[in-house]
Amino acid sequence: MTDEQQESPGGGGVRLPPSMRDRIPFLLYRAAETSHTLANAMLAPLGLIARQAGILTLVTEMEPMTQKRLGDLLRIDRTTMVGLLDDLEDQGYVRRTRHPVDRRAYLIHPTESGHAAKAEAVRILDEQQRLFLSPLEAAERQQLLSLLIRLQQPPA
DSSP, rough: OOGGGGGGGTTOOBOOOOHHHHHHHHHHHHHHHHHHHHHHHHHHHGGGHHHHHHHHHHHHTTTEEEEEEEEEHHOHHHHHHHHHHHHHHHHHHHEEEEOOSTTTTTEEEHHHHHHHHHHHHHHHHHHHHHHHTTSSHHHHHHHHHHHHHHHOOOOO
């Protein structure tokens, strides 16, 4: 079989050219999409998706914050953030209050059930991470973590 005919990693039988198959950013994207899909499926019984679990984690572990700050931290655009927060509010996981200084902004606060949902979501995401990374040895998982952290640093 030629290089061009080899199956791509995680490609579900799709054959990709080497210019895609061997491109690290493309493979990172594909791995992230695979992980994200698994996370969403595992969180579904809670009525959450991964982005909402991220929102709950930030507002329960850090502090109440504005919709804009949440969007900036999670890299979620404003329109999408409003929809995610509407769903979380409808489920009783968060509440919005006017910002005490900037009346144009809202602060997002977790509710009691939001704290409970976040705790369960973290438990589920710990299992999701274990499943997703199961093809790797413990040392490889640690190395991957270290490398990904380094890639998040601004270029020198």
